[in-house]
Amino acid sequence: MTERSELTVPDGVRLRVETHGPADAPVTVVLLHGWCLDRHTWHHQIAALRPLGCRIITYDARGHGGSSATTLSSATLDRLGDDLSEVIRRYAPTGPIVLAGHSMGGMAIMEYAHRHAAEFTERVAGLVFVSTSAEGTTHTRYGLPPRLAVLLRLGETVGAGLLARSGPWRPHRAVMPALRPGLRWLLFGDRCEDAALEMTMRCIGRASLRSIGGFRQSIGAQQRLDTLAAIGDVPAAVLVGDRDRLTPTECSRSIADALPGAALTVLPDAGHMLPMERHEEVSAMLAKIVKKAARPSARLEEAA
Numbered sequence: 001m002t003e004r005s006e007l008t009v010p011d012g013v014r015l016r017v018e019t020h021g022p023a024d025a026p027v028t029v030v031l032l033h034g035w036c037l038d039r040h041t042w043h044h045q046i047a048a049l050r051p052l053g054c055r056i057i058t059y060d061a062r063g064h065g066g067s068s069a070t071t072l073s074s075a076t077l078d079r080l081g082d083d084l085s086e087v088i089r090r091y092a093p094t095g096p097i098v099l100a101g102h103s104m105g106g107m108a109i110m111e112y113a114h115r116h117a118a119e120f121t122e123r124v125a126g127l128v129f130v131s132t133s134a135e136g137t138t139h140t141r142y143g144l145p146p147r148l149a150v151l152l153r154l155g156e157t158v159g160a161g162l163l164a165r166s167g168p169w170r171p172h173r174a175v176m177p178a179l180r181p182g183l184r185w186l187l188f189g190d191r192c193e194d195a196a197l198e199m200t201m202r203c204i205g206r207a208s209l210r211s212i213g214g215f216r217q218s219i220g221a222q223q224r225l226d227t228l229a230a231i232g233d234v235p236a237a238v239l240v241g242d243r244d245r246l247t248p249t250e251c252s253r254s255i256a257d258a259l260p261g262a263a264l265t266v267l268p269d270a271g272h273m274l275p276m277e278r279h280e281e282v283s284a285m286l287a288k289i290v291k292k293a294a295r296p297s298a299r300l301e302e303a304a
Helices: 039-052 077-091 104-115 117-123 146-164 171-187 194-206 209-214 216-221 225-229 249-258 279-294 298-303
Strands: 002-008 014-020 028-032 055-059 097-102 124-130 236-241 263-267
Touching: 002 077, 014 039, 014 077, 028 039, 028 077, 028 104, 039 055, 039 097, 039 194, 039 279, 055 077, 077 104, 077 117, 077 216, 097 104, 097 279, 104 117, 104 124, 104 225, 117 124, 124 279, 171 194, 171 209, 209 216, 225 249, 236 249, 236 279, 249 263, 263 279
Parallel strands: 028 055, 028 097, 097 124, 124 236, 236 263
Antiparallel strands: 002 014, 014 055
16 A cells, blocks of 8 residues: 655655555665655665565655755755654654665765664664765766866866756756756666656656755765764665766775675666666665564565
């Protein structure tokens, strides 16, 4: 059963939340999407997890998808970490939790671990990091030679600042078809289904200019390897594509090195959009972590 609702967080932003599965499930999975995207990017994983009998929570980050606009000052990763805490308290107040984050979603999980350490330690029983970074844009080269990468990053930073001050508008919807080739190159690897690219474009079209530009500074500056190292022995998986131009393999290797016992999976010929681009591998790894987190629950063991 799918239920849709809204959660108003303390600063007044309304988050669009979607839940699947029984409220008394033995484990709850919270899926956090990437920058400029929304909860729909996890649709393959939701379908794959349903047979396990777990509870699944997805939601649109502030300023994304169906959630309300955010102010520029609150377009930050630390606010996303606080939002995650509010979602957990409202929709999963008890029981073990598995957190899975793609790109910015993974960074929001790290911020939650940093800002709500006691709550994180008490509740989180599994982690999945997909195409993300704990070191901001330290390793980002866009798949380009170093000098060109520096120029592109400068242009991106200046452009993001301009977009951030443009308000909660979405005029870029009208030019999304023209952006299609560039997005295909930037976000995907060798294989890309038309449906995956179309959904990605729809998600980006729903993000406001303020969100597209506003989160850039916080994303670029985050440094959370120390936070990951302090988490302890939580079942964890880290996945990345070897064609990822935004969060290259170096990003995931440093995350896996910081997390005790984390398994690193590098997917050949894959880009940044792994939840859709290589959804079978992501779903399989997520299910594996969910089963570990649910033990010794008989319900998930029998469904496996």
